[in-house]
Amino acid sequence: MFITFEGIDGVGKSTQLELLQSWLEESGREVVRTLEPGGTDLGQEIRHLLLHRKGDVSPRAEALLYAADRAHHVATRIRPALEAGKVVLSDRYFDSSVAYQGAARDLDVQEVLNISLWAVGNLVPDLTVLLDLDAEAAIARRSKTGVEPDRLEREKVDFFERARNQFLDLAAQPRFLVVDANLSVDAIQDLIRKRVAAMGLS
Numbered sequence: 001m002f003i004t005f006e007g008i009d010g011v012g013k014s015t016q017l018e019l020l021q022s023w024l025e026e027s028g029r030e031v032v033r034t035l036e037p038g039g040t041d042l043g044q045e046i047r048h049l050l051l052h053r054k055g056d057v058s059p060r061a062e063a064l065l066y067a068a069d070r071a072h073h074v075a076t077r078i079r080p081a082l083e084a085g086k087v088v089l090s091d092r093y094f095d096s097s098v099a100y101q102g103a104a105r106d107l108d109v110q111e112v113l114n115i116s117l118w119a120v121g122n123l124v125p126d127l128t129v130l131l132d133l134d135a136e137a138a139i140a141r142r143s144k145t146g147v148e149p150d151r152l153e154r155e156k157v158d159f160f161e162r163a164r165n166q167f168l169d170l171a172a173q174p175r176f177l178v179v180d181a182n183l184s185v186d187a188i189q190d191l192i193r194k195r196v197a198a199m200g201l202s
Ligand SMILES: Nc1ncnc2c1ncn2[C@@H]1O[C@H](COP(=O)(O)OP(=O)(O)OP(=O)(O)O)[C@@H](O)[C@H]1O
Pocket: 007, 008, 009, 010, 011, 012, 013, 014, 015, 016, 141, 142, 144, 145, 181, 182, 183, 184, 185, 188
C-alpha cells in the first residue's frame, strides 16, 4: 500500500504522517515513512539544489530536478519497500510537481505530469491525502513555526493559491481523500484512519 500526503506548505502533512505511521505500526504493519524531495542520499543533494542553493533555478530545470529526485526515490526506496510488503507513506509525490512546477510556475501541467510518470514508471499511489487550506492561513501557520523559509516557501500568496487550486482539481480522482486542514489535528487523523481502514489496512 502506497499512501501520499499532499497540500501546500504548512497545512499539516508531516504532523498527520507521523500519527498515521504510529497507528499502522501499532497494528503490526511495517511502515516506511519518506519524503520528497530528499528521500534518498542522492535526493538529499538534489533537495539542497532545489531549496537552499543561492541563485536562480529555471522552471524547466526545477521540474527535471524534482523528477530526477523522484525517479531515484521510487527505484531505490519506494518500489523495494512495496515489493517487500511494507506500507509506504510519502510526504509529497508527483501531485506536488503538477501543482507547483506546473500550475504555480506556469509550465504545462500535463507535460509536468508526463515527466513524473515516466520518471516513476507509472507508479500511482493507492491513496493520496490532500490537506486543503487557503494560502494565507497556511503561510500564517508556517510562520509561527519560526523556521526560515526555503527558496519555494519564499514565494508570494498567489503562487500557493495556484498550487492549492491545482491540488483541488487533481483531487477529482478517486484515489484522493480531501480533508479540511482547518479541523483539529485529531479530527483530521480520524478521517484519514477511517479511509485507510476502509481500504483494508489497519
Ligand atoms: N490541524 C491543525 N491545526 C492547527 N495547526 C496545525 C494543524 N496541523 C498542524 N498544525 C501546525 O502547523 C504547523 C505546520 O505543520 P506541519 O509541519 O505538519 O505542516 P507541513 O504540511 O508538513 O508543512 P511543510 O510543507 O512546511 O513541511 C506546525 O506548527 C503544526 O503544529
